[in-house]
Amino acid sequence: GEDVEQSLFLSVREGDSSVINCTYTDSSSTYLYWYKQEPGAGLQLLTYIFSNMDMKQDQRLTVLLNKKDKHLSLRIADTQTGDSAIYFCAEKGYSSASKIIFGSGTRLSIRP
Amino acid sequence: DSGVTQTPKHLITATGQRVTLRCSPRSGDLSVYWYQQSLDQGLQFLIQYYNGEERAKGNILERFSAQQFPDLHSELNLSSLELGDSALYFCASSATGQGKETQYFGPGTRLLVL
Numbered sequence: 001g002e003d004v005e006q007s008l009f010l011s012v013r014e015g016d017s018s019v020i021n022c023t024y025t026d027s028s029s030t031y032l033y034w035y036k037q038e039p040g041a042g043l044q045l046l047t048y049i050f051s052n053m054d055m056k057q058d059q060r061l062t063v064l065l066n067k068k069d070k071h072l073s074l075r076i077a078d079t080q081t082g083d084s085a086i087y088f089c090a091e092k093g094y095s096s097a098s099k100i101i102f103g104s105g106t107r108l109s110i111r112p
Numbered sequence: 113d114s115g116v117t118q119t120p121k122h123l124i125t126a127t128g129q130r131v132t133l134r135c136s137p138r139s140g141d142l143s144v145y146w147y148q149q150s151l152d153q154g155l156q157f158l159i160q161y162y163n164g165e166e167r168a169k170g171n172i173l174e175r176f177s178a179q180q181f182p183d184l185h186s187e188l189n190l191s192s193l194e195l196g197d198s199a200l201y202f203c204a205s206s207a208t209g210q211g212k213e214t215q216y217f218g219p220g221t222r223l224l225v226l
Contacts, residue, residue: 042202042217099170102155
């Protein structure tokens with residue numbers, strides 16, 4: 001069945017780049033998302049990438065998609081303490097009837 | 113503030129009981145989604161509605177049901193509650209329910225089943 005996998009934890013030093021990785025199994029995935037969840041809060045969509053794209057950049061965020069390997073990554077440049085959160089990768093098929101599958105989330109912690 | 117509201121914020125109930133969670137989408141959004149977030153299952157998509165009709169179904173148990181009303185608010189009904197149903201339940205909305213749309217999440221309802 002469909003599955004999305006992420007590592008559970010990532011610790012980086014403040015000012016360094018963070019790279020959060022995700023793999024998925026559904027080859028028909030069309031939309032791939034990154035969500036951020038801060039403590040006690042709901043989910044916030046950070047960015048998404050369409051499956052015919054290799055890369056998308058939005059300010060400090062860079063998303064890379066390797067469709068052949070079904071690998072998605074989120075790079076956060078110049079990581080700040082405010083970036084501490086859980087980051088979820090998710091995928092969805094093209095059809096509006098297709099369900100969204102989330103990864104388990106990666107907890108990003110920032111070291112001073 | 114995403115514009116999506118959920119009530120109640122917290123709910124504590126006993127096993128075997130039935131509860132109703134309510135969601136009001138952002139103004140103008142026609143599609144509503146329900147998600148469950150728990151420690152052991154992670155974040156799971158439950159169900160999606162578009163303009164009153166069921167659009168997509170995820171890992172929703174038969175004990176759970178949902179509906180979207182003509183005013184576009186949605187309710188998630190959880191019955192015969194079990195301890196394992198304790199979780200954070202999120203509602204999200206988007207304009208028409210297409211994959212490329214941003215989903216706006218509500219603050220969630222935290223359900224504790226004792």
